[in-house]
Amino acid sequence: MKKAELPQDPGSLNKYTKEVCYVVDETGNYTTGLSSGWDIKISALDVTWSDIDNKTSDAMQKVKSGEVSPLFYYMQLRVMDLEIMAAYTGFWQWQIKRHFKPSVFKNLSDKKLQKYASLFEISLEELKSFNQ
Amino acid sequence: MKIDFKHVQSAHCENGVTTNLLRHNGLVQMTEPLAFGIGSGIFYIYIPFLKINGGPAIAFRSMPGKIFKQTCNSLGIDIIRKTFSSKEKAGQFLDDCLKADQPAGCQVGVYYLPYFPKEYRFHFNAHNLVVFGKEDGKYLISDPVMETPTDLTEYELERVRFAKGPLAPKGQIYFPKEKKTVSAEQLKIAIQKGIKGSVRDMLYIPGNIAGVKGIKYTGQKIKKWRDKLGVHKAGLYLAQLVRMQEEIGTGGGGFRFIYGAFLQQAHQYVLNDELLEISQKFTTSGDMWRNAAIQAAAIYRGRATEQADFNNMGDRLFEISELEKAAFKDLSKIKWQ
Numbered sequence: 001m002k003k004a005e006l007p008q009d010p011g012s013l014n015k016y017t018k019e020v021c022y023v024v025d026e027t028g029n030y031t032t033g034l035s036s037g038w039d040i041k042i043s044a045l046d047v048t049w050s051d052i053d054n055k056t057s058d059a060m061q062k063v064k065s066g067e068v069s070p071l072f073y074y075m076q077l078r079v080m081d082l083e084i085m086a087a088y089t090g091f092w093q094w095q096i097k098r099h100f101k102p103s104v105f106k107n108l109s110d111k112k113l114q115k116y117a118s119l120f121e122i123s124l125e126e127l128k129s130f131n132q
Numbered sequence: 133m134k135i136d137f138k139h140v141q142s143a144h145c146e147n148g149v150t151t152n153l154l155r156h157n158g159l160v161q162m163t164e165p166l167a168f169g170i171g172s173g174i175f176y177i178y179i180p181f182l183k184i185n186g187g188p189a190i191a192f193r194s195m196p197g198k199i200f201k202q203t204c205n206s207l208g209i210d211i212i213r214k215t216f217s218s219k220e221k222a223g224q225f226l227d228d229c230l231k232a233d234q235p236a237g238c239q240v241g242v243y244y245l246p247y248f249p250k251e252y253r254f255h256f257n258a259h260n261l262v263v264f265g266k267e268d269g270k271y272l273i274s275d276p277v278m279e280t281p282t283d284l285t286e287y288e289l290e291r292v293r294f295a296k297g298p299l300a301p302k303g304q305i306y307f308p309k310e311k312k313t314v315s316a317e318q319l320k321i322a323i324q325k326g327i328k329g330s331v332r333d334m335l336y337i338p339g340n341i342a343g344v345k346g347i348k349y350t351g352q353k354i355k356k357w358r359d360k361l362g363v364h365k366a367g368l369y370l371a372q373l374v375r376m377q378e379e380i381g382t383g384g385g386g387f388r389f390i391y392g393a394f395l396q397q398a399h400q401y402v403l404n405d406e407l408l409e410i411s412q413k414f415t416t417s418g419d420m421w422r423n424a425a426i427q428a429a430a431i432y433r434g435r436a437t438e439q440a441d442f443n444n445m446g447d448r449l450f451e452i453s454e455l456e457k458a459a460f461k462d463l464s465k466i467k468w469q
Contacts, residue, residue: 001384001389001415001422012249012252013249016248016278017278017279018279019143019380020143021383022165022383022390022392024392024415029396030389030396032143034279040426040429041374041375041379041425043371043429043433044370044371044372044374044425044428044432045371045379047367047368047371047432047433048368048371049251051186079243079253083297083298084255084296084298087297087300088296088297
């Protein structure tokens with residue numbers, strides 16, 4: 001990539017920092033340049049987030065219709081998966097899957113729920129009263 | 133307490149931490165491209181049975197930690213590297229380093245990094261930064277991908293050092309053991325070693341999912357994605373490929389431009405003009421990766437969604453695979469005086 005062609009398309013990173021890119025100058029020598037972004041990769045991130053947002057609102061619908069517990073919604077919201085949830089809470093993945101069942105979820109002890117609440121950075125009450 | 137540490141922004145976090153730490157410890161010749169090349173950072177792998185955030189697991193660089201380790205190793209620099217099971221001990225060890233005037237490289241997760249934009253905060257645990265002081269209860273942070281140094285509270289730093297999940301850092305801390313200078317001759321030998329390692333990784337790694345064969349394999353897979361996954365999901369997969377290739381940290385073109393810069397800089401130590409010619413091949417490869425990204429974007433933006441468009445994308449990766457194969461073959465034939 002030539003230095004003069006380094007794209008400067010502002011994306012979400014732009015407010016925080018410019019990024020270093022390696023480019024070739026007029027004499028063919030490598031140098032670095034600062035870029036505020038490239039629309040091609042900005043749209044790659046955009047479609048990724050719109051997919052995450054869709055999955056999160058799907059999860060919300062499933063919680064409302066009583067298919068899954070709020071834990072499933074928060075997993076999507078926090079861009080987690082079973083492996084990450086298990087690593088943070090100390091539960092096994094199969095336990096977490098069970099906790100996704102509304103019937104199991106409503107009987108969970110405060111102690112267990114607190115682990116999830118801390119992970120999702122919400123209060124115990126918020127988690128318990130989510131679907132009421 | 134603030135160590136006189138020079139923050140130099142880099143494209144990639146581990147390159148930057150390696151370069152800045154080594155320069156701090158006396159190795160003034162070190163640059164980001166040299167660290168990347170000596171550390172055999174260039175790579176390609178597509179792991180079909182692994183998913184990252186629901187998308188394909190693709191990497192354009194070697195395993196996290198390798199660049200620092202191999203660069204120091206090849207230059208005969210001993211390193212300290214520690215992980216911790218206790219957060220208190222990890223904090224204590226860091227404070228002791230700072231008291232001893234030693235800036236410390238830390239592996240961290242990005243999800244809880246407050247100075248990253250929300251859109252970039254995935255559960256990715258192999259980010260690297262340097263802690264170079266502590267003032268008013270805040271740690272002074274040199275994150276090499278950021279333009280300027282920043283800071284983190286004790287809680288914030290502890291949290292990212294003990295992020296959980298794949299590649300969990302476990303409080304990992306690392307730095308060169310002693311101040312050291314190296315000769316041009318040592319650098320030359322380290323450059324050769326780095327190049328040989330990359331030739332091995334890219335040409336001779338067994339199986340078909342890694343190295344130049346892995347690029348071709350990905351091209352074959354992409355041609356089948358439309359039928360197998362549907363246009364929408366195939367588009368998301370391609371977006372993931374583009375992010376791994378172009379996002380902050382890569383220097384553009386899936387690290388190929390940094391490697392081109394490395395070969396140019398290597399020429400200062402190894403006077404062989406072939407290095408300059410091969411450098412141009414990596415520039416071409418990086419440009420071809422970026423053109424492929426434009427084609428991928430046409431697909432995930434929904435502007436080109438026919439099978440022919442996926443074939444076009446796959447063919448581009450075939451071409452890149454051939455070009456990189458030729459470039460690494462050229463590197464393998466270089467006569468080291």
